[in-house]
Amino acid sequence: MLQRPRGTRDFLPAEMEQRRSVENAMRRIAHTWGYREVCTPTFEELELFTLRSGEGIIEEMYVFEDKGGRKLALRPEVTASVLRAYVNVGKTLAKPLRWYYFADCFRYERPQKGRYRQFWQFGVELIGQDTPLAEAEVIMLAQDLLSASGITFTLHVGHLGFMRALLGGLAPEDQKKVRILLDKKNYDGLSAFLSSRGESGLSDRLTALVECRKLDDALAITGDMPGKERIRELFSILDQAGVPYTLNPGIARGLDYYTGMVFEAFAENLGAENQVAGGGTYRLAHLFGGEDTPSCGFAIGFDRVMVARGDIPGTPAVRVGVAHTPDARDWALHVAAAFRSAGILTESDLSGKNLSQQIASISRNADFALIIGRREQEKRSVTLKDLRSGTQKELSLAQAIAEVNGDDSCR
Template sequence: MIQRPRGTRDFLPDEMEFRRNTEMKMRKAARQWGYREVCTPTFETQELYTIRSGEGIIKEMYTFEDKGGRALALRPEGTAAVLRMYVNEAKVLAKPLRWCYLSDCYRYERPQKGRYRQFWQFGAELIGADTPEGDAEAILLADDILRAAGVTYDLHVGHLSPMRAILRDLPEDRKRTIMALLDKKNMEGLEETLDSWHLEDLESSLKGLLEADTTDDVFAITGPIPEQERIESMVNVLENEGTVFRQNYGIVRGLDYYTGMVFEGFAENLGAENQIIGGGAYRLAHLFGGDDVGSCGFGIGFDRVMVSLGDVPVPDETVVAVLYTPEAREYAFSLSRKFRDTGFRTEINLLSRGIGAQMKHAAKTARYAVLAGDREMQSGTVTLRNMKTGTQKECSVAEALHGVSQEWQ
């Protein structure tokens, strides 16, 4: 038996319907903010991803050479391709641009709960609004999308400027060491490292910043910084909107990528891999030959959304099974069409089975059975049976359609 590749999944109908319904809720929430959906190719030139992250990222990507000898890669995330599209197709459009997407992405890494080699990312990019209001909109949009999907999560919002201000006098190698320890939340290792460098004052400042949960606390540690007004303005918008969030100025993931505002979200039911969203402000377009436009956006792990939502619900849908005797086949097909045209999922018998066997099968799959035999065909009627209650009646086609519409008992 040929198995599916490691890190991929199959989705049966109930799960696919659950996924599609969740997607629709998320798309609707994004569109209400003015974000319209875009789509980029599944594969891009390898350089699109290495130009920012370096050649080391290749080991984490699915890469290949096409028949023309070009180095290509399946997309590992969505933002780079969207910004490449902006440079190629849309840099002359009026800004800000509000785009969203749902893309399948590919990374070669060890599969685990909520982490796969083929996965889906719901993302949004706000291009050309380098303002505190733009920062706030990205966070508010993300919050609306996740809540529309039904996700319960904790939102952490921060800004990189305070951390950079504290570390501004350190050599780059020491900054990277500190960032790695903070990213792993290895506070014991951080303390030992700073003690070995005789930077006890820096240790106190960093711990204070990690514990700060108001802008007043932050600027009491850093002193005045150029970005102070922008940070305060963004926080004020979020608080005035009633957003439930925690200020967290210890967010350091993506320090080399993000330029200012950063935020993360952590959801239930995900175990250790509980981050469901990450985003922030960045400048990327100039790397691809465009203008140095300020942008902000986020990526939601759609597969983690589905894990967080829990078990796939049993669909509550009215299904009609059309059963018939051989002489009433054409009549049964025309009946099926009428029920489908009315909006019902309708399944007709396709096997050479007697009415008893058809009825037994319908009991497993349908809420109503519509029986068409020679008598019904001659009189233009049907026998409508409620499979839940066992009651049935012979009636006109119009009455059957109305009965199913009104959930006849």
């Protein structure tokens, strides 16, 4: 038997309904913040991604050549595409741009819990505004979106300025090594490494900074630093707005294109892959041939949100099944059409079996049965049977629709 490709999934209706319900909740939230959807190609020129992240990522991408010999890649994330689109077709729009996307991405990695080779991201980019308020808005929107998804999570907010203030004296290569050691909490290794660079005093200050959870303490460690007032303002906005965040000066996000604020969100009960969102302030547009443009954004790992959320049964729509005798087919079709026009989920029995069997079949998954036989057809009426109470009555079409809709609104 043919198997689906490794790291991909099939979603059956029950799961798709849950996914769509969360997706729609996120869309609604983004909409109320004034963010509008964009859609970019599923595949892009390979260079778009190597420009952003270096040649190393080719190993972890789906890369292919098309029939014209172009080097292409399935998108491993969407931010690069969105910024490319901005440079290509969006740069004359009035700033700031508030954009969001919901898109599947592809990475060639070892699948595990919350990690698949095809996965979905819900992301937001705020382009062309470089203020603490803009950064705060993006964080608050992330908070709003994750809350709406129904998961419990913690939000960690940091700023690259802290670490830069301490590491400024080191060569870029050494800075990277330090960040990796810090990220792994390998403090002995860190201390040894910094001693070898004649910076032994830095080690304690760095570890203190990474563990630090109060802004004043962090600033005390870094001393005077560029952008200090701006950082104060950002966190003051978050405090004023009551955003439940944890200060985490240790977030490095490992990437060179982040320029200031960075944040991550972690969900419970997700195992090793518990990060459900990440983002920050960055600059990318100039890499793709545009003007240097400040941007801020994040992506939510939609599949991880769904795993963290667990099964939350939705309220099923009221369902109506239509049973009919062969001589009443035309009236039955008319009745079904009228119910659907009224917005009611209406399934016609297609089997042509006798009424008894049709009703038996309908009663397995519907709330009401409509029974349409010659009697009803002649009187232009319907027999509506409430399958939960077992009661039934013969009604006009309009009355029956009102009855079912009334029941629906009580749910």
